[in-house]
Amino acid sequence: MSLRALVDITTPxxxxxxxxxxxxxxxxxxxxxxxxxxxxxxxRLAPGARVLDVGAGGGRITAWVAERRPDLxxxxxxxxxxxxxxxxxxxxxxxxxxxxxxxxxxxxxxxxSVDGALSCGAIKHWPDRARGLRALVRACKPGAPxxxxxxxxxxxxxxxxxxxxxxxxxxxxxxxxxxxFRTFVAGQSLDLDEARSLAxxxxxxxxxxxxxxxxxxxxxxGLR
Ligand SMILES: C[S@@+](CC[C@H](N)C(=O)[O-])C[C@H]1O[C@@H](n2cnc3c(N)ncnc32)[C@H](O)[C@@H]1O
Numbered sequence: 001m002s003l004r005a006l007v008d009i010t011t012p013x014x015x016x017x018x019x020x021x022x023x024x025x026x027x028x029x030x031x032x033x034x035x036x037x038x039x040x041x042x043x044r045l046a047p048g049a050r051v052l053d054v055g056a057g058g059g060r061i062t063a064w065v066a067e068r069r070p071d072l073x074x075x076x077x078x079x080x081x082x083x084x085x086x087x088x089x090x091x092x093x094x095x096x097x098x099x100x101x102x103x104x105x106x107x108x109x110x111x112x113s114v115d116g117a118l119s120c121g122a123i124k125h126w127p128d129r130a131r132g133l134r135a136l137v138r139a140c141k142p143g144a145p146x147x148x149x150x151x152x153x154x155x156x157x158x159x160x161x162x163x164x165x166x167x168x169x170x171x172x173x174x175x176x177x178x179x180x181f182r183t184f185v186a187g188q189s190l191d192l193d194e195a196r197s198l199a200x201x202x203x204x205x206x207x208x209x210x211x212x213x214x215x216x217x218x219x220x221x222g223l224r
Contacts, residue, residue, distance in 0.1 A: 009188040010127050013080040022058040022086060024177075028166035029121055030060045032215035033149050037061070038068070040208065040221040041118055044145040047071045049115035054104055054136060055079075055122020059087030059097075065118070066095035075109070077102040104132035109139040116140065120149045124189040133202040133220070140224040146204060148220040154191040155216030157182075163216050186216060195220050 005011045013021075042065070045051065049072055053062045056076035066074055076091070076099040078084050084099050091097040102108045104119070104126050117136045126132040137146055164178045190198070195209045195218055204222030211218050 006184045009124050009184075013083060013125075015082045018058065018080055018082045018086070022060070022083075024167050024169060026058060026060040027168075028163060029217070030064060031166070032163065033120065033212055033217055033219070034064060036149070036212050036219055036221075037065075037118070037120075037147060040219065041116065041145050041147040042069055044223075045069065045072060045116050048073065050113075051075070051116040051118060052077055052107065052109060052114050052136070052139060054102075054107065054117065054119040055125065056087050056099065057083045057121070059083075059090035059099070061118070061120045062087055062097060062099075063090045063094055066091055066097050070095035072096070074098075075100065075114075077104075077107060079103040104135055107135060107139050111138050112141045114139050114141065114144065116145045116147075118147050121151070123148055123150050124185075129190065129194075130198055130201055133198050137202045137204055137224050142224055144224045146202075146220075146222055146224060149212065149217050150195075150219075151181075151186045151189040152191060152211060152216055152218040153186050153189045153194075155186055155211070155218075159211075159214060160186065160216040162214070181216075190218075192218060 005017050052075050054077045056062045056078045062076045074097045076087050087099045117140050164174055199207045199209050199220045207222040209220050
């Protein structure tokens with residue numbers, strides 16, 4: 001992994017960045033947040049709803065959504081070609097899922113065209129987080145749920161340590177993984193104050209900004 005990708009979190013995902021995330025982190029990240037996604041996103045969607053998953057990566061969350069709710073029409077938007085190929089494989093045969101090239105500034109969805117928008121672990125990579133969140137909300141119809149999850153820069157040490165312990169890596173590597181996670185990932189992410197300020201400027205109502213309990217993640221949830 002190049003040093004630039006470590007110190008500038010907006011650097012586009014290279015294959016090694018994508019490989020590392022998908023093989024080491026993605027399952028743990030999915031598992032600590034699915035209960036919140038169920039409560040704050042899936043339960044608010046009517047049957048047949050059209051939803052965006054922005055920064056879908058290798059499709060770990062997209063596949064979970066399609067399995068939980070096969071009635072939904074899920075559009076996975078992802079800039080990195082290696083990730084899109086993974087997402088295609090992960091969602092093959094599951095519900096109605098399409099995977100397309102795009103990013104938060106090029107969603108390929110007109111204003112007020114979708115019934116819900118989700119983005120997990122991607123906002124820290126966006127070049128302009130406030131602009132990106134506004135774009136995500138704008139693509140939604142009035143009343144549609146929006147849910148963004150991300151590593152919390154202000155996460156508790158014990159939550160970060162427990163999260164890293166879920167990685168399928170030898171225990172001897174965990175201190176290095178933890179230092180890397182706290183410094184380069186959480187360290188360049190947003191904290192609860194920034195999340196509240198982003199949510200306030202994004203045109204959302206019924207906003208909840210909170211930690212995801214027992215994890216080093218936070219969520220921004222609300223309705224357009
Ligand atoms: C940490 S991964 C999360 C993947 C997936 N959402 C998950 O939770 O498993 C972040 C993803 O965001 C993508 N990404 C980077 N910049 C982005 C942007 N400007 N807009 C949308 N997605 C972006 C990356 O390519 C990467 O696949």
